Amino acid sequence: MTAAVPTLATQYDPFATEPTWQAFWEERGFYVADPEQDGETFSMVLPPPNVTGRLHMGHAFAFALPDVVTRYKRMNGFNVLWVPGTDHASIGVHTVLEKQLNQEGKTRFDLGREAFLARAWAWKEESQSTITGQLRRLGLSLDWSRERFTMDEGLNKAVIEAFVRLYDAGLIYRAEYLVNWCPASQSAVSDIEVENKEVQSHLWHFRYPLAEEPDTYLVVATTRPETMLGDTAVAVHPEDDRYKPLIGKSIKLPIQDRLIPIVADEYVDPEFGSGCVKITPAHDPNDFEIGKRHNLPFINVMNKDGSINENGGPMQGLDRFDARKEIVKWFEEHELLERIEDYTHSVPYSDRGGVPIEPYLSIQWFCDVSGMASHCLEESHQQNPKFAPDRWTKVYEGWLEKLRPWCVSRQLWWGHQIPAWYVAGNGDPQAYVVARDEDEAYERAREKYGAGVQLERESDVLDTWFSSGLWPFSTLGWPEKTPDLERYYPNSLMSTGFDIIFFWVARMTMMGTQLTSDCAMPFADVYINGLVRDENGAKMSKSKGNGIDPLELMDRYGTDALRFALIKEVVGAGQDVRLAYDRKTGESSTVEASRNFANKIWNASRFVMLNLEGKTPAQLGEPAVEHLEWCDRWILSRFHSTTQQVTEQIERFGMGEAARSLYSFIWDEFCDWYIELVKPRLRSEDETAKITARQVLATVLEGTLRLLHPWMPHITEEIWQTLTQCERQTSISVQRYPAAEERLIDATSEADFAIALDIIRTLRNLRAEANLPPGKPITAILQSQNETERSVLARAREYICDLGRVESLTVTEALAEEPKQVAAGVVGTIQVLVPLAGLVDIEALRAKLEKDLGKIEGEITGIRKRLDNPGFIKKAPADVVAGNHKHLAELEKQAEILRDRLNKLS
C-alpha cells in the first residue's frame, strides 16, 4: 500500500497482507546470505522438520522464537544466515508408507525396493512442499536459496564421507547384539525411538521341574511367557540359602524338554518373587548380560515379524502373542501354572511402529561413540556449547555419561544406504569393505580379498539421526571447503526443543567435533525452547489427539497474532507455554488478544498517518528539542527506556519479556496516553506545536515499528512501507534496529509525569463514582502544600484539563473557601476536589471516603508497627528506614485530608 496520501482501512486484514510480504521478502532476497559481506557472523540451521506430513504447534513455536533472534541480529548489522531444510525421517516415512500399503493389502516386499523408494520420493515431494509452504507462511526469515534435504545429493555425499571416515578411524563395526526390534517395521530401532508405556498385564508364575527330581520345582515369574521357549538357565542369588544346594543342578524346561542349568548371579534380587529368574539371553537385555557371564547358549526363538521360529518347537509359526496364550494354556493343563498375578509394568513400544518392541539378537552396524562422548563431556564442562536455560546442560551431560554403542543400521529401504560391500558367497559376516563408492569398494576389496572378488552392497540404511547429526556442517557444503563453511561454521546458535537434546543435539556435538577439521563444536549456544501445552496443560501428542493446528489459528487470527501470542507467553528462556483454546468454536483467547493488539497498532498508525498530511517521518524530520513539550519528552523517554529493556531482554533470550514490554509501551503508553495528549495540538492553530507533534508521532511510530518487527514481521512491514512511502525499494527487516539513547531517558521526569496521569485517573474515578456523565465538563480544585507537587500540576495543567474534561481548574496551596458538596480523592499529598452542583448522594460519598481512609489507615498501622520494631530500625538499611518514614508521613497527610473531608461532609 503505497498511495501518495497514505490511508489504511479501519481494520487490519492480515490475510491479504501477510502472503504479499512473504513473497516480497523471498523474491527480493533480503534473507539470502553473502559470505563476502561485512558484519559479524550470525548463523543458524533450522531443525529440519520431518517430511511425514505437516507442521504442528510445536514447530510454529520453536521456529518463531529463533526468527525473533535472527531478525534482531540482522537489523543490528550482523551477517546472518539461517538455513532451511527438511529431514527424510527414515522410519517415520517408512511407517506411513507401510500403512498405506497395508490398506491396499500389500507389503513392501510385494512392491520391491525400487518401487517402494519411488513411492517414498513421491511422498517426500508432497510433504516437503506442504512443509516449506508452512514455513514460509510463518514468516520466517530463512535463506531459501540454501534450502537442503537430508537425502539430497550433497548431503548423501556428506553422509557417505562421514561413515567412511568413522569406519577408517575404527569407530564403525558390525556385531551381534541384542537390539530393540520393531516387528511392525521389521527393523532395529535405537533406544531413544522406544517409548515406555504403563500397561496393565499379568505376572505369570511357572513351575520349572528339577531334572533329577521331577516332582520338585522352582517357581519363576515372567511378564512374557513366550520367551520361555528360549530359556537357557534359571538364576538364583549366590547367597540365597533356599537355593544354594541347587546351584549347578539342572531344570528340565517344560515344552522344550531341554536341560538347562541353575546358575548363581548377583543380579537376582532374592526378595523379589520366588527369588528365581528364568534366563532368556536372546530375548532380554539383562539375561543377555547374564548369558555372557555364564557362557549360556543364545537361542533366538523369533522371526523378524515377531512370530515364533523353528526353535520354538510346537509353537513354531504362532505370533508372539498367540504363543503367549498357548504357552499359558499348556502350563495350566500340565499343572505347572503356579498362579497369575495382576501386574502393572512398563512395556517398551516402538515409537513409530506402535507395537511392543522385542529385544532381538541380530547382526547390526554400530558406532563406538565413547571417545566422542567423553570429549563432548569435557567440552561441556567448559560450557561448550552453552545451554539456555542452563539446566539443560545437566540433561545433556547425563546422556553423554551413560551412552552405549549407537546402533546405526536400520533394515529399511528409505534412507542413506550404508556404504559397505560384502564379499559375495562368503558366509563370514565380517567379510566386507567400507568405501565411498563401488570403484573404491572393489579397490579396497581386491587388496584384502584378492583380484577375483565379487561384491554385494549392504542393503541396510542408516539411522536418520546419523545424517541429522551432520546437519550444521553438511548443509554448508562439508566435506568441501566451501566459502559458506568457512564463513558460517561453526554456527552461532542452535535453537531447538528439549525433547531432541538426546536424539539430535548430542549427535551433532559428537559428529561435529569428530569430523570437522578443527574439531570445533558445531554451535556456541544452544537455546532450548519449552513445549506448547494444550488448554489443559498437557503435552500435545498425536496419540492423545489433543493437538491444536497452527494453521487454523493463523487462518482465524493471522500469523503475526499467533507468533506474538506464543512468544508473549514465554517466561525467561524456555518455559513451557499453555495455549487457551476452545475446541468447540476453534477460538483461542490468547491469540485473539494478540490479534486485537495488531489491530490496535494498525489503528494507532492509521491515526498518526491521517495527521501527517502525507509526509513521511524523514520528510518531517526530527523534532527540534526546544519545541518539545513535556509529554513529547515523556514519550521519547519511554520509547528509549523500552528500547533499552527490549534489547537487554532479547540478549538473554527473554523474548517473552521483551514482547510484554513492547505490548505495554505501545498500548498503555503510546496509544492510551500519548496519542490522547497530543490530539489538541494537532487541531490547534499553532503551526510550530502542530509540526512538533507530528514529528514526535512520526518518529516514535517509525521507531516502534522497527522495535516490534522481529515479533510481528508482517504488520510492521505493511505499516512501515506505507509510513515511509518507500515504494518497496527496501524492507523494514533490513533497517537498523533502534538503539536506546540514554540522554533522552529521564527517570525523574517520568515519575513526575506519572503523578499527572494519576491526577487524571483520580478525576475520572471521582466522576464515575459521582455518576457524572463522561462528557460533562467539571470544575476541579487541586490543593497541595508541597511546592514540587504544585509545579508538576502547573506543568500538567493542560493535560489535566483536556483528558479530565475540566473546564475550570484551580491549583492552590490552601483552600480559600470550602465548597459545600465535593467528591474528593488524594494523590500523593495532593487533595483532588470536584465540587458537585445540585443533588448528590451524601452517603455514597461518605462510603467512598471511608473506604479510601480505611485502606490508608491499614497501611499506616503496618508501617508504624514496622518502625516501632527496634530490630527493624537497627538492622534494616538506612534508605529503607528513611523510605518508610517518608511514606508514613505521606500516608498520614492523606489520612488527614480524608478525615477532614469526612468531617465536612455533614
Place this chain on the structure above:
RNA sequence: GGACGCAUAGCUCAGUUGGUUAGAGUACCACGUUGACAUCGUGGGGGUCACUGGUUCGAGUCCAGUUGCGUCCACCA
C-alpha cells in the same frame, strides 16, 4: 525408582538481587459510540500468593519437608 519444571484473581500468567497491604491480560459489572480503533474507551469488583515448618527486623520472593500437576530418564523377572 531418579531428575527437572510448575503451584499467585474465575481462567492464562507477571512479580527482577527478600523491603511500603501483590500486578497485567482475559472473563465479569457499570457507563460511553465528540473523526485512529467496539478487534475500542473510562471506571469498578475480585487474591489467606498450594500446605507445614524454618531463616530474618521483614518472606509471594530464601531453606527444608508435604501435597498436587506436568515433563523427561530408568526399570526387577
